[in-house]
Amino acid sequence: MSVYQIEHAIDYTYDKPVTFAPHQLRLRPRSNLHQSVTKFALTISPTPQKLVEAVDLDGNDSIVAWFDNNPTPQLQIQIQATVTTHLVDPFNYLLAPWAASLPLDYPLSMSSQLQPYLAGYLARSIDPIAAEIAAEIWTTVDGNTLAFLTQLNQRIYHNCTYSLRQTGAALPPSSVWKNRSGSCRDLATLFIEVCRAVGLAGRFVSGYEAGAETDDRHLHAWAEIYLPGAGWRGYDPTHGLVVADGHIAIASSPFPAHTTPVEGTLRTIGMVAAAMSYRLLIQKA
Structure with a gap:
């Protein structure tokens, strides 16, 4: 068994202010017999008008972010999670x-x-x-x-x-x-x-x-x-x-x-140049 602390930030920047259609986020680690999430926090800037949590067709935890129509030149998404993994022996099974x-x-x-x-x-x-x-x-x-x-x-x-x-x-x-x-x-x-x-x-x-x-x-x-x-x-x-x-x-x-971690489009019409950067820190607790 291992315990990991995760900080994952994804930053999108645009060459002009934009507005966002709803974005689907697949960033919450799954919980099952092989691993369990004991802490999860999500921060988004600009702050969404609404967040809707759901389990998607494949059984993944999904969060849909709905935004207002105020233009902004960037989108920042950050998660913090603590996950315990349990699969010490991956061969501990009996094949049919x-x-x-x-x-x-x-x-x-x-x-x-x-x-x-x-x-x-x-x-x-x-x-x-x-x-x-x-x-x-x-x-x-x-x-x-x-x-x-x-x-x-x-x-x-x-x-x-x-x-x-x-x-x-x-x-x-x-x-x-x-x-x-x-x-x-x-x-x-x-x-x-x-x-x-x-x-x-x-x-x-x-x-x-x-x-x-x-x-x-x-x-x-x-x-x-x-x-x-x-x-x-x-x-x-x-x-x-x-x-x-x-x-x-x-x-x-x-x-x-x-399985894309961030999926969504812009409402802004016309050509927009975008850049993406990220930071990922994983530490064993």
Whole structure:
């Protein structure tokens, strides 16, 4: 068990005063068996007229901020949180015997629920290069499910270079593998796509890599795979790790875009130049 204190600030500045449409914020870490939030505070400037808390379609905590029509040249969002992580041993589970070999064939009742987690990232069809990687690893491990996940995690980690990319959608899996390079969200999307090629349901997770000893912090992303008997289990191909108590999840979804920490538009008409900066401090209590 580990306890972390988090301070995360995101600042947007504009070249002229603007007004805001409602903004959806996914910045509150989730609470479940793997982690619990004991403190959370949100500060927004300019102060919103109204804040509405909700649980979104994917089960994530969401806060929608409604603003007045007074123009302002900046938007500042800051959270402070204390989170306790509980997943000390990520292998403490019993995999259902029928799920030990690939391809995975979920029971009909389960597969209908998991359909969004089994479709391809683009055009709902599996990327052919991801399918090739899946077939090669599948052959190497003789269809063993857990060995497949371990080999895939290590293959991406050892063959792809991490590159920081603060904005933009996750790149197509084939592009990431061809270039052997990507951001954490690109590498996570590649991992998920390869898993889906052999019938493993996967979802995208945004959060913090709290266990790393560094002052150079960034919002992080990884994958979670649904393993019958074990539930959702995390894999971090950026670092070749199985997710344990050093990761803090904020939001998850079958679609990476649905985990964006701040989502919203401007009401202001016309061209506006914007810049974004952030500060992230994570300390172990």
